[in-house]
Amino acid sequence: MSDVPFLHTDELSAGYGATVVLDGVEVALSPGEILTVIAPNGMGKSTLLKTLIRQLPALSGAVYLDGLSLTSYTERELAKKSAAVLTGRPEPEKMTCEEVVSAGRYPYTGRLGILSAADIQAVEEAMELVHVLPLRERDFNRLSDGQRQRVLLARAIAQNPKLLVMDEPTSFLDIRHKLEFLHLLKNLVREKQIAAVLSMHELDLAQKFSDTVLCLRDGHVDRFGTPEEIFSGGYIEQLFQVEYGSYDGRFGSLEPPHISGSPQVFVIGGGGTGIPVYRALNRKGIPFAAGVLQENDLEYPVAAALASVVVSEHAFEPVGEEAVEKAKAILLACREVICPLPGFGSDNRRNEELLILARENNLLKT
Amino acid sequence: MNPSQRKHYTACFAFLLLLLVLFLAVNLLTGSTAIPPREVFRALFGAGGADTARSIVRNIRLPRLLSALILGGALSVAGFQLQTFFANPIAGPFVLGISSGSKLVVALVMIACLRFGMAVSSGMLIAAAFLGAMLCMGIILLAAGRVRNMAVLIVCGVMIGYICTAVTDILVTFADDSNIVNLHNWSMGSFSGIGWSGVRTASVTVAFAMACAVFLAKPMGAYQLGEDYARSMGVEIRRFRISLILLSSLLSACVTAFSGPISFVGVAVPHLMKNLFRTAKPLIMIPACFLGGGVFCLFCDLVARTLFAPAELSISSVTAVFGVPVVLSMLLSRKRR
Secondary structure (H helix, E strand, C coil): CCCCEEEEEEEEEECCCHHHHHHECEEECCCEEEEEEECCCCCCCCHHHHHHHHCCCCCEEEEECCEEEHHHCCCHHHHEEEEEEECCCCCCCCEHHHHHHHHHHHEEEECCCCCCHHHHHHHHHHHHCCCCHCCCCCHHHCCHHHHHHHHHHHHHHHCCCCCCEEEECCCCCCHHHHHHHHHHHHHHHHHCCCEEEECCCCHHHHHHHHCCCEECCCEEEEEECCCHHCCCCHHHHHCCCCCCEEECCCCEEECCCCCCCCEEEEEECCCCCCHHHHHHHHHHCCEEEEEECCCCCCCHHHHHHHEEEEECCCCCCCCCCHHHHHHHHHHHHHHHCCCCCCCCCCCCCCCCHHHHHHHHHCCCCC | CCCCHHHHHHHHHHHHHHHHHHHHHHHCCCCCCCHHHHHHHHHHCCCCCHHHHHHEEEEHHHHHHHHHHHHHHHHHHHHHHHHHHHHCCCCCCCCCCCHHHHHHHHHHHHHHHHHHCCCCEEEEEEEEHHHHHHHHHHHHHHHHHHHHHHHHHHHHHHHHHHHHHHHHHHHHHCCCCCHHHHHHHHCCCCCCCCCCHHHHHHHHHHHHHHHHHHHHHHHHHCCCCCCHHHCCCCHHHHHHHHHHHHHHHHHHHHHHHHHHHCCCCHHHHHHHHHHCCCCCCCHHHHHHHHHHHHHHHHHHHHHHHHCCCCCCCCHHHHHHHHHHHHHHHHHHHHHCC
């Protein structure tokens, strides 16, 4: 392996005609890696992807593929090196899946486009790899979204590319097919040593399947790094300018904004039992308090996002005096107390005092 | 292409060839003058035979059925190309107004030539028809660039067709020449009045365009997945689009130059062929549409000549009668899906 990456850009400007959408883009990607582009809507994800495969000309700067500037490739040479799965959904008339995949052999066939034995084998292999061989005779237009996307991936694979560019390949898939598709892609990229660039709106999946992540914002690359670098320190909230609600980069979970106001309900939760209660209260628009929760409790992030007040204890410490007293004060100001916990353990023993207090004051809702 | 597909395609081609031979024979044998089959055979291959029979078969029936075959085929292929280009199953030379544009310019050239006493060569007719086709195509492409809606595009084409037909009618009405009858017949659409020289020019032009069409089959196949995919597979999109437009214009211009505008063949035949062959693969569809269009026009011409003989119907009315139901059924079945 040389030090020069397989795909890299140099001061790349991308856009349409005179309109520059992105400026000064510097990315690099090696074979066997997945680079995911994430950005708020309208920040040029598609524009960048189209420029990487020369569907749009670079406005300035250059894209280098396998050491050569993209402009020096002929159409056919480029098609042998790069393939795409695009956002538009093709609706070819009376085409079987096998014929759609066969279309990927375009740069390899002769003037009339007749498939050789080697082409037929490549098509079969591609379909096998993506598990669509049983669909070969089916009408492409009658597939489900998940099947269609896999067939389009097989088509791209049949093109035998070294660079695979995919614009929001998982957008229309359900969770099962999103996972399946990305898992398939990950294996494929490793096995065939393909460099893959994709754009995605599913941040949680981008975090889990990408080797590098490129973040676009306001016409430039805002950050470019590993998922560990990108999905930490509240950066995602900042990138997407999340104003209402919050995004937890560790789990990839979105939470709506908390209901502000003095708490009307006190929840004695822990270990995840409180999460459904918090969500229900949030939905109904009732401000509530939660506690006492250790900061390493499973439900602490949800409580922190949704409760107007969280009474917390330091991580890995048993619930202590100070926290309990604070919680008691808040609890007594509430009109209702909910305790989804089935029982208490040594670490949250003192929360039982809260329960007893609630019972004594007839605040406990059963 | 798997073995079962190959078998199916072979069977379909055999079927079309059989129909072709059948209609060629029936067209040769029928006409306003009754000629016994033996005489027809002798007129074709023998040296002797009655002079009138020989002249009717050789100079009237033969060129006419060859025109129907060649021009019908050309029209269907042009239709298939336009449908692929616009990704629109009801696009065709007639529907998009391209035939009418050709008709207008050809009528202009004819009237001018008649007025100044010049002979009109078939080459000139094709050139004029091509010019008219390109003008209308230019307008359609402008419209297509502006609106992506396929219904609007068709409406534009129909409107252009109306305007061109209206202007042609006015021209024909005020053209003061004894040849006005011919001009009128032609502007309604007919395979009569195409002599051997016309057949020769038409067949050379169509053969050239068909050869080019076969070499465009590969990018056409890729283009069926959409322009962006085609480009990502290495199609030089600009060159391909220009070639396809030029070819389909040339094919439909050639038809209009010789037989006047013929309606609905370019939409109905490709649709019938796609259903018969169960594919839209260009390499199969191009020869299939050619054969199918030839058979369809031979059949329609037969009806035009014989249904109310000795009066003759315009070919366009017959193709409309048989073509429109096909187009309608296609539109309705698409809606259901």
